[in-house]
Amino acid sequence: MSEQEGWIAVAASKGLRARPLRVLVDGRPLALFRTDGGLHCLTDICPHRSAPLSQGKVVGDTIECPYHGWRFDGSGVCRAMPGLLDNMPRALVPSYATCEKDGLIFVARQRLSEEPYTTALSGHAGVAAIVESRVRSSLAEVAENILDATHTHFTHKGVLRGLSSRRYKVQVTMTGGDGWVEARYEGEPRQEGLISRLLEGDRTISVGRFRAPGIAELEFWGRSRINLATTFHLRQETTETVHGFGILSAPDRGLFGHIKAALFKPLFRVALRQDQQILQAADENRRLFGERRQMIGPLDVMRPHIDAILSGRWPEVADRPATLTMEL
Numbered sequence: 604m605s606e607q608e609g610w611i612a613v614a615a616s617k618g619l620r621a622r623p624l625r626v627l628v629d630g631r632p633l634a635l636f637r638t639d640g641g642l643h644c645l646t647d648i649c650p651h652r653s654a655p656l657s658q659g660k661v662v663g664d665t666i667e668c669p670y671h672g673w674r675f676d677g678s679g680v681c682r683a684m685p686g687l688l689d690n691m692p693r694a695l696v697p698s699y700a701t702c703e704k705d706g707l708i709f710v711a712r713q714r715l716s717e718e719p720y721t722t723a724l725s726g727h728a729g730v731a732a733i734v735e736s737r738v739r740s741s742l743a744e745v746a747e748n749i750l751d752a753t754h755t756h757f758t759h760k761g762v763l764r765g766l767s768s769r770r771y772k773v774q775v776t777m778t779g780g781d782g783w784v785e786a787r788y789e790g791e792p793r794q795e796g797l798i799s800r801l802l803e804g805d806r807t808i809s810v811g812r813f814r815a816p817g818i819a820e821l822e823f824w825g826r827s828r829i830n831l832a833t834t835f836h837l838r839q840e841t842t843e844t845v846h847g848f849g850i851l852s853a854p855d856r857g858l859f860g861h862i863k864a865a866l867f868k869p870l871f872r873v874a875l876r877q878d879q880q881i882l883q884a885a886d887e888n889r890r891l892f893g894e895r896r897q898m899i900g901p902l903d904v905m906r907p908h909i910d911a912i913l914s915g916r917w918p919e920v921a922d923r924p925a926t927l928t929m930e931l
């Protein structure tokens with residue numbers, strides 16, 4: 604599991620039904636399964652001959668190994684060794700805490716006192732959708748990409764941005780704390796791209812925020828409330844890939860809101876694909892050229908802080924909030 608402690612989103616609720624499911628966190632395979640007793644997560648390797656438990660099946664309140672049928676309960680304790688007539692030796696598979704909220708399944712090394720954070724509109728959202736995406740890149744690159752306002756003119760022309768190249772002067776305020784950093788953008792009129800036209804309403808400010816261990820979120824505020832929030836739960840799945848679940852939510856605006864949301868989801872997927880393409884092309888290029896230092900430009904407001912948080916440090920703006928004016 605990642606260096607950072609905390610809940611990590613590993614699957615969509617609807618992706619886990621009767622059959623166990625393997626998910627990867629930092630290259631480590633975990634087996635998720637549901638019994639009448641609830642949702643469980645074990646390390647996906649049998650202590651007997653190393654078979655993947657996720658290829659077995661759920662039997663009663665246990666998962667049954669596909670190789671010799673040993674059965675493990677949700678806490679990882681072996682409850683049955685088929686054919687054994689004597690006392691059972693102790694066998695244990697490491698287990699993880701699980702939690703299911705707002706359509707996502709989260710795991711953690713140990714049970715945490717707080718529920719996982721899902722989205723700012725959790726409990727209030729009238730319209731919510733979950734999109735899933737996988738990209739060959741690193742967590743820092745993907746988180747930055749989601750929170751980076753300067754690429755939208757180029758990567759997302761027409762989708763998030765209008766076709767005109769008009770820019771507006773925007774004031775950016777950076778603040779942060781233990782495990783989080785945010786950029787607040789003021790002075791930007793509503794973006795003219797299709798997605799913004801569909802859902803945002805009158806925008807007054809927008810906020811981009813990174814939270815450990817892997818949440819990148821954008822909030823578009825109207826006068827007094829959030830009009831639209833997109834919260835990405837990211838994890839480094841293997842050394843090569845990052846997997847993410849994006850929760851799109853907006854306050855309920857009745858039928859019209861639902862129609863807008865239905866239109867929003869496919870457009871959002873288009874934007875995700877555009878990001879995926881550029882991130883993967885850059886990732887491949889880094890491999891071809893060998894890892895090389897990247898330049899942090901003066902407008903890359905988030906990246907140094909994301910890197911700091913991912914290496915367990917506080918972001919610099921925690922002590923000294925910073926402001927910057929740029930044209931977006």
Ligand code: FES
Nearest residue numbers: 649651652668671
């Ligand atoms: S490998 Fe799992 S029971 Fe033998």
Ligand SMILES: [Fe+2]
Nearest residue numbers: 748749758878
């Ligand atoms: Fe993007």
